[in-house]
Amino acid sequence: METVSTNRAFGGVQGVYRHASAVTGTDMTFSVYVPPHEAGATLPVVWYLSGLTCTHANVTDKGEYRRLCAELGLIFVAPDTSPRGEGVPDDPDGAYDFGLGAGFYVDATQQPFAQHYRMWSYVTQELPALVAAHFPADPDRQSIMGHSMGGHGALTIGLTFPDRYKAVSAFAPIVAPSQVPWGHKALGGYLGDDRAAWRKHDAVALIEDGARLPALLVDQGAADAFLEPQLRPGLLRAACDGAGIPLTLTLRDGYDHSYYFIATFMGDHLRWHAARLTQQGAA
Numbered sequence: 001m002e003t004v005s006t007n008r009a010f011g012g013v014q015g016v017y018r019h020a021s022a023v024t025g026t027d028m029t030f031s032v033y034v035p036p037h038e039a040g041a042t043l044p045v046v047w048y049l050s051g052l053t054c055t056h057a058n059v060t061d062k063g064e065y066r067r068l069c070a071e072l073g074l075i076f077v078a079p080d081t082s083p084r085g086e087g088v089p090d091d092p093d094g095a096y097d098f099g100l101g102a103g104f105y106v107d108a109t110q111q112p113f114a115q116h117y118r119m120w121s122y123v124t125q126e127l128p129a130l131v132a133a134h135f136p137a138d139p140d141r142q143s144i145m146g147h148s149m150g151g152h153g154a155l156t157i158g159l160t161f162p163d164r165y166k167a168v169s170a171f172a173p174i175v176a177p178s179q180v181p182w183g184h185k186a187l188g189g190y191l192g193d194d195r196a197a198w199r200k201h202d203a204v205a206l207i208e209d210g211a212r213l214p215a216l217l218v219d220q221g222a223a224d225a226f227l228e229p230q231l232r233p234g235l236l237r238a239a240c241d242g243a244g245i246p247l248t249l250t251l252r253d254g255y256d257h258s259y260y261f262i263a264t265f266m267g268d269h270l271r272w273h274a275a276r277l278t279q280q281g282a283a
């Protein structure tokens, strides 16, 4: 693992790192914020998954998480959103909603994407092992959040590994990719036309098929241009109500899809995560 940069921030260290990923077959860059802590301590880890067009840098530069992560003692990890580099295929038309910056946190089965587009395995297996090996991370205290496509990733990964992540939340998530244009393009392109294969990468479908969590926190901007065509939070509300999953879903008047919205409510999410990471089984 190579250190790209480190900066002192709120008594801790904001770092950017690069490594040769065996899973994606490419170099991958990610950021880690480590709060101030006692020598020898291990710390809870909050995973943040970013959305379409993002790298690790969008939330690192605009997410405004460091002050509260320093106060709460949380490590904050931000991976990239897709493989990149020589030989990595992109959307045939260069569109932003597929290919580079749009890995949708799945392991692609369709050619030519199957070789490198393995963001499910990267985020759930390879990168957690790397973080545990190089940072004072407590693997028994992990949580996950994300925005938009990253909210889709956080929900599907959290629902798949309910014993690993003590808290799962999202900002403006894609809750049912099987039912919206972004998801049709991505799941069809990466996984093929078998809709049954899409269900494990669709939060609403996972809940319909029996996945459960003790609680979910979702914030959604009411002025988000993608609200009804792509995000459709009402589908998550209906699925959680039907499954008895306590969902705190708040529509935020006047807020859009941007990092101004995320930064505004990042503190609420970090406090919600911290309460579940530091007290087993918090209500």
Ligand SMILES: N[C@@H](CCC(=O)N[C@@H](CSC=O)C(=O)NCC(=O)O)C(=O)O
Residues within 6 Å of the ligand: 050, 051, 052, 053, 054, 058, 096, 147, 148, 149, 150, 257, 258, 259
């Ligand atoms: N047309 C825009 C739209 C891209 C966009 O809004 N991306 C969001 C995530 S959308 C679903 O995952 C984002 O996080 N952008 C990065 C940012 O820093 O705001 C475009 O072409 O960029």
